[in-house]
Amino acid sequence: MAWAAVALFILWCETGGRSVPQMHLFPAAWTLPIHQWIGEAFAAFTGPSQWLFRGATAALQAPLSALQAMLGALPWAVLATGAILLAYRASGWRLAMFAAAASAYVLVGGYWSPTMNTLAAVALATPLAVLSGFGLGVLGYRRRWARDVILGLLEMMQTIPTFAYLIPILVLFGFGPVVGIVASAIYALGPMAQNTMLGLAQVPPSIREAGLMCGCTDRQMFWRVEFPSARRQLLVGVNQTVMAVFAMVIIAAVIGGSDDIGFRVLQTMRQAQFGQGLLSGLVIALLAILIDRITAGFAAKAGKGARASRAWFMLAAAALLGLYLAAQVAPALDRFPSEWAFSPAETLNGWLLAFVARFGDAMTAFKNAVIFFLMLPLRIGLIKAVSPFTWGFALTPVMIAGFWAVVGIMAGAALLIGGRWRLSCAILCAGWLLFFGTTGVAWIGFAAVILLLSYQLGGARLLAFATAAIAFIALSGSWADTMQSLYLCALAVVICILGGGALGVWAAENDRVSAFLRPILDALQTMPQFVLLIPALMLFQVGEFTALIAIVIYAIVPPIRYVEHGVRGASPEIVEAARQMGCSRLQILRHVKLPMARPSIMLGVNQTILSALSMLAIAALVGTQGLAQAIYVALSRADAGKGLVAGLSIACVAMLSDRMLKAVSRRA
Amino acid sequence: MTGPAVETKLACRNLWKVFGDGADRAFSRSRGETEQKVATLRGGGLIPAVSDVSFDVAEGECLVIMGLSGSGKSTLVRCLSRLVEPTAGEVIFEGRDLMKLSGAELTEVRRHKMGMVFQSFGLLPHLTVLENVAFPLRIQGKGDADRRRRAAEMIGLVGLSGREDAFPHQLSGGQQQRVGIARSLAVGPDLWFLDEPFSALDPLIRKQMQDEFLRLQHTLKKTIVFITHDFLEALKIADRVVIMRDGRVVQIGRPADLVLSPADEYVARFVADVPLLRVITAGDIEEPVPVSLSTNGSVSRDAPLESLLAKLAEVDALPIVESGKVVGQVTTHGLMKAVAAASARADRGWSLERA
Numbered sequence A: 001m002a003w004a005a006v007a008l009f010i011l012w013c014e015t016g017g018r019s020v021p022q023m024h025l026f027p028a029a030w031t032l033p034i035h036q037w038i039g040e041a042f043a044a045f046t047g048p049s050q051w052l053f054r055g056a057t058a059a060l061q062a063p064l065s066a067l068q069a070m071l072g073a074l075p076w077a078v079l080a081t082g083a084i085l086l087a088y089r090a091s092g093w094r095l096a097m098f099a100a101a102a103s104a105y106v107l108v109g110g111y112w113s114p115t116m117n118t119l120a121a122v123a124l125a126t127p128l129a130v131l132s133g134f135g136l137g138v139l140g141y142r143r144r145w146a147r148d149v150i151l152g153l154l155e156m157m158q159t160i161p162t163f164a165y166l167i168p169i170l171v172l173f174g175f176g177p178v179v180g181i182v183a184s185a186i187y188a189l190g191p192m193a194q195n196t197m198l199g200l201a202q203v204p205p206s207i208r209e210a211g212l213m214c215g216c217t218d219r220q221m222f223w224r225v226e227f228p229s230a231r232r233q234l235l236v237g238v239n240q241t242v243m244a245v246f247a248m249v250i251i252a253a254v255i256g257g258s259d260d261i262g263f264r265v266l267q268t269m270r271q272a273q274f275g276q277g278l279l280s281g282l283v284i285a286l287l288a289i290l291i292d293r294i295t296a297g298f299a300a301k302a303g304k305g306a307r308a309s310r311a312w313f314m315l316a317a318a319a320l321l322g323l324y325l326a327a328q329v330a331p332a333l334d335r336f337p338s339e340w341a342f343s344p345a346e347t348l349n350g351w352l353l354a355f356v357a358r359f360g361d362a363m364t365a366f367k368n369a370v371i372f373f374l375m376l377p378l379r380i381g382l383i384k385a386v387s388p389f390t391w392g393f394a395l396t397p398v399m400i401a402g403f404w405a406v407v408g409i410m411a412g413a414a415l416l417i418g419g420r421w422r423l424s425c426a427i428l429c430a431g432w433l434l435f436f437g438t439t440g441v442a443w444i445g446f447a448a449v450i451l452l453l454s455y456q457l458g459g460a461r462l463l464a465f466a467t468a469a470i471a472f473i474a475l476s477g478s479w480a481d482t483m484q485s486l487y488l489c490a491l492a493v494v495i496c497i498l499g500g501g502a503l504g505v506w507a508a509e510n511d512r513v514s515a516f517l518r519p520i521l522d523a524l525q526t527m528p529q530f531v532l533l534i535p536a537l538m539l540f541q542v543g544e545f546t547a548l549i550a551i552v553i554y555a556i557v558p559p560i561r562y563v564e565h566g567v568r569g570a571s572p573e574i575v576e577a578a579r580q581m582g583c584s585r586l587q588i589l590r591h592v593k594l595p596m597a598r599p600s601i602m603l604g605v606n607q608t609i610l611s612a613l614s615m616l617a618i619a620a621l622v623g624t625q626g627l628a629q630a631i632y633v634a635l636s637r638a639d640a641g642k643g644l645v646a647g648l649s650i651a652c653v654a655m656l657s658d659r660m661l662k663a664v665s666r667r668a
Numbered sequence B: 001m002t003g004p005a006v007e008t009k010l011a012c013r014n015l016w017k018v019f020g021d022g023a024d025r026a027f028s029r030s031r032g033e034t035e036q037k038v039a040t041l042r043g044g045g046l047i048p049a050v051s052d053v054s055f056d057v058a059e060g061e062c063l064v065i066m067g068l069s070g071s072g073k074s075t076l077v078r079c080l081s082r083l084v085e086p087t088a089g090e091v092i093f094e095g096r097d098l099m100k101l102s103g104a105e106l107t108e109v110r111r112h113k114m115g116m117v118f119q120s121f122g123l124l125p126h127l128t129v130l131e132n133v134a135f136p137l138r139i140q141g142k143g144d145a146d147r148r149r150r151a152a153e154m155i156g157l158v159g160l161s162g163r164e165d166a167f168p169h170q171l172s173g174g175q176q177q178r179v180g181i182a183r184s185l186a187v188g189p190d191l192w193f194l195d196e197p198f199s200a201l202d203p204l205i206r207k208q209m210q211d212e213f214l215r216l217q218h219t220l221k222k223t224i225v226f227i228t229h230d231f232l233e234a235l236k237i238a239d240r241v242v243i244m245r246d247g248r249v250v251q252i253g254r255p256a257d258l259v260l261s262p263a264d265e266y267v268a269r270f271v272a273d274v275p276l277l278r279v280i281t282a283g284d285i286e287e288p289v290p291v292s293l294s295t296n297g298s299v300s301r302d303a304p305l306e307s308l309l310a311k312l313a314e315v316d317a318l319p320i321v322e323s324g325k326v327v328g329q330v331t332t333h334g335l336m337k338a339v340a341a342a343s344a345r346a347d348r349g350w351s352l353e354r355a
């Protein structure tokens, strides 16, 4: 009933209502200058407190310089050996080998000094993030009200794109490498706070009671009982925090501009030196994997309560000291000799040129096909996309009628034969979007669909949330930008879910595929998002298509993971029962495994959307239109108001879709 | 507990614990008898987990608390040590009302006078066996050497010598619980709480642990409050048993009392599959002596019927002798009657449960 009303309403909007422009484009006159308010509020806050933040910048600059100087002064042999020993301690000789290989790559490639600068920033930001996150986590664990506030803030922080954070921090702390550190510390305290709360809440009550019965005071209770019992979860938090810091330090190169590895990548990308870009990007990838595995290894160990012998530490320390002394006499151990360095960047560039010369036409054809037949129609609608120039013919009224006839027949068939009115509504909506494009549909109609959907899924609460989100987006004047971004994300999400879902099913049914995919997925997931831009950019140049590819590369991981997990998790007894009943393999998949994997698949879809939105912001670097670009532009102008408004709009979309999907899984 | 009155170690008087939001206010406003209060509280969406419980535990006694899952056993013992703050009532330990102690005083009492063993062990995962056992001593600030010596002694007592440096996750369930027991004994407590200490263990290990527990108790002679839902376990170790149902005490008595005269169907069902001949003693079916009976083949009052069967197959009656004098007799007829009555009750309980 409600859907029929909405459909009629949309019909009116798109036909008769066309004469009322307010229905169609959100009128500029209705928007509120929210970004100005934010900017002014921010300025009012910044003015008097500027000295504080600038002081903090100065205070952080000193330890950063000291750390950089120290890491720079230590002989490479000592640092590399230290990394290898640490890797061995964390998870054995395989990781140690990996650490050795990574160190060798960094040294030989000539990336040692920017790498050390990056590590110095990570080393400074991590304790800041860990300590403040831990403090917040403890507060949240102890006080109920604080927990609700903190969880709300963290959710918002996790959905606002990284660049949007940088802007206010930039304004407060000024330019320079310290901004990166502050931004990373703030960005990364989320996982620490969450894991702290989780870890403390998970301490079994019997352990706590045992502590009480032993006569622990409050302080003893916390430091001797709860804290050590939660150690594993806390270390998981440290792991996630370090990874977040690392990713952010890399991204902060965009504004920071010290000689660190992120900046190298950015610089080479700007100069279109893709060979160099790829090589330095690989440094980031290797570092990310190494840091992740080392911290994760310690976290996994902590659960088992194993301890290193003192002798081992003495031995390791002696080895490092020995190397240090040796480096004083053998300069080759101190500074890596430049004649040992070797960079295949030029060769790579040559290959790339040859590759492009060979396959360039085919790739361009592919790219154009996707742009003209998929991306453009979705964005501006068939009605505008189909032109003699692109499709080779113009849209005649007959074709339009034909299109709607097909849509109508499909929807009717779904309703009358299948009896599935939801499917029929979805088909109508898809037809509508395809015809006018996400940027062409009447805003009021789209808003009505979203609101009705929220209400049906999650009742009045979700409806209220959706109303607030839509109101914010529309009133702040971001509607058009949001629809621009939405189309790119939606397309990426659909591709990811179809492609990733298929891969996930395949991996679940085939152990070899699974074993092959796993390390790739691991690597994709640990990698700072920034790095993923390089290959896409290399092959397809700047543009929305490249952004789409980058988003797909990043966001395809969750559907593969969750689908595989869900399908594999189907209860063996039920599968056996189905086989006993004579189901074929496909039937088992269709009727048993996939339905049972549904909760996991829903989670995967949710994660895919969130990943796509977060990657969208990064992809702005390679050219997108819409919200992400607005943030990027605001960043270059240090316009806190505009940047935050665009960032919050993305956060609204993310939180709304998250809630709607969770509501779907709850109903199921 | 037939001997002379001994000193009361622990007592609780009209103890209440109500869970839920605003429990304190709701409780202080509720009026009337226990029944009525419970009904009002339940009606208000609250959970009276312990309602108006009173009992004494004598020095050196082993009191077992039994009841179905959710009947409030754990909550009750936690109230006795104030791990859970009672809503109302008194807990008197060695003549002092625990409810009136300050936080610091309570900590002192727990440090030196009480020990507790948990169903899920509650061992600290990051400490070795030795450190776990030494933990309460460390909390008290005892010196390192002292701690190690005492902990090693306790570990020996529970038969875990040689595993001092293992971590809890490297031990089996039975071994983990031994560590829990050793830890609870490390400070030499006077009062020992055990909350279903053996329930998480498989039957064979459980039996072994029970025997070990009896051996320990034989040498240590602690005052014990022991929770179980296994009547056979209670039978083995209890001096007296408290049966709880929905937060209320249904019956308190010796195991044989419960078997011979259960207060209601609930208790009857609990004792349904007890080996009657092992629980009921000669004293329970004692009859007056007719005229004169020789002391030939005499038995004592607390001899279980099981041990009389062979003799009663030969003669009709056996004399009961206490301190050299014949005080009564056991007859074949009396034995049959008692067993028949008890098993009839058990059957009824069983059929009720099925219904």
Ligand SMILES: Nc1ncnc2c1ncn2[C@@H]1O[C@H](COP(=O)(O)OP(=O)(O)OP(=O)(O)O)[C@@H](O)[C@H]1O
Pocket (backbone or CB within 6 Å): B019, B020, B047, B048, B049, B067, B068, B069, B070, B071, B072, B073, B074, B075, B076, B229
């Ligand atoms: N912290 C709490 N908050 C609310 N209700 C509680 C709490 N702890 C216990 N209860 C309730 O109190 C009642 C008694 O619980 P208790 O744990 O004491 O039972 P129990 O006899 O020990 O059961 P079991 O044999 O399963 O251990 C139960 O209904 C339980 O749900």
Ligand SMILES: [Mg+2]
Pocket (backbone or CB within 6 Å): B073, B074, B075, B195, B196
């Ligand atoms: Mg219990």
